[in-house]
């Protein structure tokens with residue numbers, strides 16, 4: 001077990017101090033021949049530590065008099081505290097194993113410190129978080145932004161962000177044999193599995209289903225691809241919405257853009273798994289249609305733009321550590337540029353669906369307001385997502401509603 005804890009420390013160190021995404025960090029650090037049981041243990045430990053990071057860190061920091069400068073030892077302490085208060089591991093194992101890990105890290109000097117601090121923390125059962133950050137396990141700027149944008153919903157969002165996410169599937173058709181679970185109240189192909197770890201590998205390989213949150217399944221549902229339409233999916237990887245569009249109507253001529261070559265490979269894998277065909281797969285920049293647009297206007301455009309991912313943080317808890325407020329302006333500039341440039345290649349009468357997996361208004365209705373000011377030839381179309389909140393423009397699925405991720409949708413029509 002010390003080995004799994006040691007590996008967990010290295011994974012968390014990569015995320016917290018080298019700004020590596022959790023999935024990449026796991027892939028980099030874990031040996032290829034590690035058993036699936038150990039992999040699952042490490043993954044759960046790292047994800048749960050990240051979900052509760054601020055409070056776990058605060059619980060040990062209150063017992064130190066000068067900062068622990070060694071970053072790996074600090075990570076080891078935070079992760080060990082999560083083992084007590086989140087993962088419910090027994091005290092003796094936590095302390096002994098943490099001391100073993102400090103030795104494996106060749107930091108024997110820290111053994112006494114680790115032992116002493118952890119013993120105090122494990123007995124500190126009356127701990128009360130004193131700050132918003134340690135109470136909600138989010139950075140302060142994030143909490144402030146949610147309070148301002150969603151005064152009636154921010155607590156629900158914060159709470160949902162810290163939960164383990166459920167497993168949602170998109171069925172290839174309604175007759176597919178499904179694992180135990182239930183259907184979404186409004187989406188006929190969205191299936192919520194009872195078990196987060198249901199074994200669906202064979203069904204995935206056979207193309208009978210795909211893993212996709214229900215909130216994401218509104219994209220193709222709202223765009224309603226019609227026979228032979230020319231459609232653009234401008235920010236497409238890993239291809240969840242691409243495949244859904246083609247499954248809904250295989251006759252469409254779908255052009256697919258993705259900036260990252262290695263992510264285009266994911267789209268290709270998904271298309272081949274589901275036996276679907278797009279017209280063109282283009283590695284390119286969606287904000288610069290000159291690179292790839294052939295001159296024919298589209299009937300419909302899906303812009304599932306790169307965003308803060310603040311609506312899917314329960315699936316990617318590393319975002320709470322990695323995302324900084326200064327990342328938002330370059331992102332919103334890119335989103336606006338993708339909107340503005342793609343609006344020009346939509347047919348008159350065509351529809352444009354703007355999507356983010358974010359709950360920050362600056363990426364959502366504020367973007368649409370800014371866009372409409374400059375493009376009075378576009379009008380918002382009426383549509384309804386029954387369990388979403390209506391905004392001035394578009395609709396917001398609040399994270400956690402009906403167990404869904406946080407997604408924003410706005411459907412626009414080009415009128416002239």
Ligand SMILES: C[S@@+](CC[C@H](N)C(=O)[O-])C[C@H]1O[C@@H](n2cnc3c(N)ncnc32)[C@H](O)[C@@H]1O
Nearest residue numbers: 235236237238239240241258259285286304306
């Ligand atoms: C939100 S994800 C898309 C998810 C996808 N639509 C799906 O349902 O599976 C955004 C994607 O846009 C890509 N991207 C980022 N900047 C881009 C750009 N300038 N042009 C095209 N794609 C871009 C990212 O690499 C990422 O794969």
